[in-house]
Amino acid sequence: MTEQPRAVLGRILDDLGSTLIDVVAGKADPSTTVTGVLIQDPLDEPAGLPGSVVLGVGVYGAGAVAALVERAAGLGAVAVVVRSPVPVAGPVAEAADRTGVTVLGLTPGASWAQVAALLRSLLATDELGTVGGPDATGGAEPLAGDLFALANATAALLDGPVTVEDRGGRVLAFSSRQDEGDDARIATVLDRQVPAENLRALERRGAFRALYRKEEPVYVTGVSDKPRVATAVRAGGEILGSIWVVVDGPLGEDRTQALQEAAKVAALHLLRHRAGEDAERRLRADLLATVLEGGPHAPQAAARLGLSAQPACVLALRVTGEPSAPDRVAAGHRVAEALALHLAAIHPRTATASLGGVTYAVLPTRSDEDALRAAEAFLGRVGDRVPAVIGVGRLAVRPADLRRSRADADRALRVLGSGRSRRRSARLKDVHAASLLEELRERLAAEDDIPDGPVVRLRAYDARHHTALTDTLDAWLDTFGDVPAAAAAVHVHPNTFRYRLKRLAEVAGIDLDDPEARFEAMLHLRLDPPHP
Structure with missing residues (x-):
């Protein structure tokens, strides 16, 4: 019922061995399970991924290769790939024998991007053959x-x-x-x-x-x-x-x-x-929806997606703009696929699916700050070509916490998509006050429950007499009662502003010396800002 995707080292060696890679040190067990691909970075400790293959980009010399083998063993990796020719005698052979990590040599001329794409492609297609369990492909080979x-x-x-x-x-x-x-x-x-x-x-x-x-x-x-x-x-x-x-x-x-x-x-x-790709996409979407909704089946779904072993954050992406725009749906599909590729490069166990017009991604990560940086980097690459925003949820230590992380991401996304924030990505704590206002605004609009009050009376007066008393009140509140600054904000003389301030207090029936009255007026103006 919870069979995990299994790719084996033997399949990689059979498919890529004669063209790209060769075993140069250690004993390669063809039945060894391979779970993903990691790229070594001497300045960044990657998240451990037991069963992974580590790509040793820029690692040359016997000492450096041996050190990489030791580091890979600490991460639970089963093999490392380094550029040929590899000095296999001495430290490299000793490290491979001691750790059980197989050392593979990459043929000269092949780019690391190419070999990473090939490995991930093979792993993904092996998952396709097993992610649905024994019946997904009728027991056939991947x-x-x-x-x-x-x-x-x-x-x-x-x-x-x-x-x-x-x-x-x-x-x-x-x-x-x-x-x-x-x-x-x-x-x-x-x-x-x-x-x-x-x-x-x-x-x-x-x-x-x-x-x-x-x-x-x-x-x-x-x-x-x-x-x-x-x-x-x-x-x-x-x-x-x-x-x-x-x-x-x-x-x-x-x-x-x-x-x-x-x-x-x-x-x-x-x-x-082709049929399997569609089935896999639907299956992964169903599994991810189960994880994000929580409930008794969420842990099992998280295990099948490979999300049980490390903390993670939920990212929620939506394409903004007019819902009726003819290219909005197509743009949504393109940006969802691009996000999946971007996050998969950060962590191979990222799960992504589009649910109800929103693209959700569960990114294994060490903190919500790292998740926010990943979102900002993606939107920076997309630029203005696609008007998209991303909400980031809190760090979920366990799969059961992903439901709360999704709720946070949705609330942040609602603020970002409302057009009331200039940000394109944010965590809930970055826009928490705006989120509370947005939720209150939606409730009042749904219930048509905006009571009569000073701001409503001011708006009605402005509409009948073509005045700008609402703007005057908004500027005065924004500048904490600083009349010269408020007058400059609405481009009138301070004396004219003082007259308008006195007049609006009479029309609205508001005591501007009362802090509760000021707070109520400011809240009302935040819920329904004056139009520019």
Whole structure:
């Protein structure tokens, strides 16, 4: 019932080992569970994530690599990745044997961003196969694993490195032996995307037009150093993607038939993958909703999302602006996906889902200040392209506390979305007074329960006589009775202001020497500020 997502080290080594990484020290147990990816930073101690793979960016030399292995062991990691060549003798081998942490070497030329994306992609697709429990995929193997296995099987049949790509040239899976390809193929695998210049060259040569029109494979030359054979992956009349093979020349009849059969199998996997992504998204949204609502099932849902082991804060994001704006929904989807990616880079166990027009994220963190900084950094990157605001809840030490953190985030979000604050992100304690006013304003509006009083009488008088006595009272209260400052704020002479002040006291029936009367008037003006 509470089966956890399980990716294993063996799958990573099988899928990436021949192209990106090699075991250089320690014993790699293929059945070792891998839970996430951490990037080492010598100036920042990351949150412990047992079962993680640590990327040793900028770590060189035997002493530094050995120290990283020791540090990774303290975090509960199962492997570290460092740039090859790695000095494996001496301290590195001793540290790997003593801690049980496997040392992996990253091939020269591969970027750390690429390997991080590849690892997280593999882990995410393994979660897809198990997050719903045994029945989620009918007991089948995880989908990306199927595609990688298919790519390897196809490569063996056709004697050439294979990639499976979607219609946009994004690499969904690739086989081993990619080093037998050319520079364009290696760049495609490392970036998980066909380079833009190659896509344009293929379009100019009509390769995609032929690929999508023909049932049989297409032989492509003149675009890269080595020729390619490609076939479309179809489901009915829909093009789902394509399979590309680096070859030495045109395929014979047997190998052409093998490639066409592989395309049929790939179509089933891609259809399952698309359906599985939708199912996973719905499942994670349901689990996150259960966690945020609390109740007896919340701990189990938090465990399935991997949120039980560390404190966390709830972030609530909403796109502001006119609700009827045609691009508001699309902008909401884009910014929700961007937030999920941004927070996943901070902590791999972040859970994100859109519920009722609000995107909620549970971010494992050490404090609400760190969560607020993460929100501010995200909004800073988004800039003014999307008018979004983020409320941040208090730190939840236990999963049961996430409901309260969500309530805080919602209250802060309500203030930020009202347009009465210039801030784009805030914790509840940052806008607590404004939150109380907003809730009181909403209750009064819902119950139509604004009693007659001095401010109401002033507004009515101003409307009938085209005066500005309400503004006069507001300026006087804001300046604590400083007549020259208040007169300057409304651009009149102090004597004129004194006359207006005397007149408004008569019209409103308010005793300006009474602190209770002043407080009531100020509260009323805060609930319904004068219009500029």
